[in-house]
Amino acid sequence: MSTIPNCPICIKYDERKIFDYDIQIKCKRCGDYKLLKFIDTNYLKDLNGLQRANLSGWIRENQRESITAEDIENHKDIFTPSISEKADKLLIYLSKKYPIPGQDILSTNEIYSAKIHQKKFLGVTWSQNLDELKFILGEYLSKEKQFINEIRSATEPLKITPKGWAYLDSLRKINLDSQIGFIAMWFDPRLDSVFKAIEKGIENAQYRPERIDKKEHNNRIDDEIMASIKKSRFVVSDFTGNRGGVYFEAGYALGLGIEVIWLVREKALHRVHFDNRQYNFITWKCEKENDLNVLSRNLQHRIERTIGIGSYKRKDTE
Numbered sequence: 001m002s003t004i005p006n007c008p009i010c011i012k013y014d015e016r017k018i019f020d021y022d023i024q025i026k027c028k029r030c031g032d033y034k035l036l037k038f039i040d041t042n043y044l045k046d047l048n049g050l051q052r053a054n055l056s057g058w059i060r061e062n063q064r065e066s067i068t069a070e071d072i073e074n075h076k077d078i079f080t081p082s083i084s085e086k087a088d089k090l091l092i093y094l095s096k097k098y099p100i101p102g103q104d105i106l107s108t109n110e111i112y113s114a115k116i117h118q119k120k121f122l123g124v125t126w127s128q129n130l131d132e133l134k135f136i137l138g139e140y141l142s143k144e145k146q147f148i149n150e151i152r153s154a155t156e157p158l159k160i161t162p163k164g165w166a167y168l169d170s171l172r173k174i175n176l177d178s179q180i181g182f183i184a185m186w187f188d189p190r191l192d193s194v195f196k197a198i199e200k201g202i203e204n205a206q207y208r209p210e211r212i213d214k215k216e217h218n219n220r221i222d223d224e225i226m227a228s229i230k231k232s233r234f235v236v237s238d239f240t241g242n243r244g245g246v247y248f249e250a251g252y253a254l255g256l257g258i259e260v261i262w263l264v265r266e267k268a269l270h271r272v273h274f275d276n277r278q279y280n281f282i283t284w285k286c287e288k289e290n291d292l293n294v295l296s297r298n299l300q301h302r303i304e305r306t307i308g309i310g311s312y313k314r315k316d317t318e
């Protein structure tokens with residue numbers, strides 16, 4: 001193991017270095033991480049700016065033991081967060097770092113300075129460059145949303161506004177500490193293998209899958225289901241079979257501000273009710289042997305990207 005000064009994810013790769021062992025990296029932008037026995041150095045060299053920005057943000061938020069080649073492959077083309085998601089990341093970061101209302105935050109001079117904090121804030125916001133960071137902070141959070149006070153000069157310290165704190169409060173209500181991933185789907189025996197694949201995807205993202213199906217035959221959404229959704233971190237909704245209960249449960253979760261992950265069998269996507277097609281569905285197939293492994297993996301990556309890795313450990317691995 002050796003320590004190198006340059007981060008191969010967010011900075012241009014130095015071709016002269018040959019890594020054939022674990023590399024410990026301390027990066028102001030990506031955080032502290034380890035690349036596990038990374039052999040294909042050309043591979044990292046070819047990443048483009050957007051892939052670097054997304055990988056860097058992902059690594060910063062999901063500090064693992066080691067980053068593997070598979071992690072890089074799986075996450076280099078992950079969905080780029082929207083501008084409001086990036087702004088949320090920044091506002092949440094600032095509120096944790098400067099938790100006292102009224103407290104002075106850094107000035108934009110300090111945040112944007114390449115010598116001081118720029119790299120860290122590029123990482124926090126998954127930004128590709130300084131212009132994007134300036135847009136998120138100056139145009140979006142300050143001017144448009146007024147969650148940060150007006151930036152009058154580059155040396156004046158920023159503050160989170162009362163409006164910003166109220167917005168942060170509204171974000172906190174959505175079970176950020178919960179380790180439960182609720183599964184809403186049609187409980188038909190023909191979908192048992194699909195259920196198992198969904199369960200595996202949730203577990204691999206380190207959450208506890210939960211489903212309540214014993215009262216399905218009553219054809220009513222009972223208090224038990226609502227209570228379970230209420231305490232979940234997210235809901236995985238599979239719309240295959242177009243069950244009314246699944247629509248209800250997804251809508252109930254959305255109303256509570258709980259993240260919903262949308263699933264449907266590829267062949268059945270066109271049958272999903274129109275209003276739901278605007279959402280970014282994970283479609284799955286069940287024809288070849290490996291198809292359901294693909295579903296598990298796609299679901300795991302979607303959870304990791306949109307919600308982050310959980311901390312629930314399965315009993316059999318303890």
Ligand SMILES: [Zn+2]
Nearest residue numbers: 007010027030
């Ligand atoms: Zn880095």
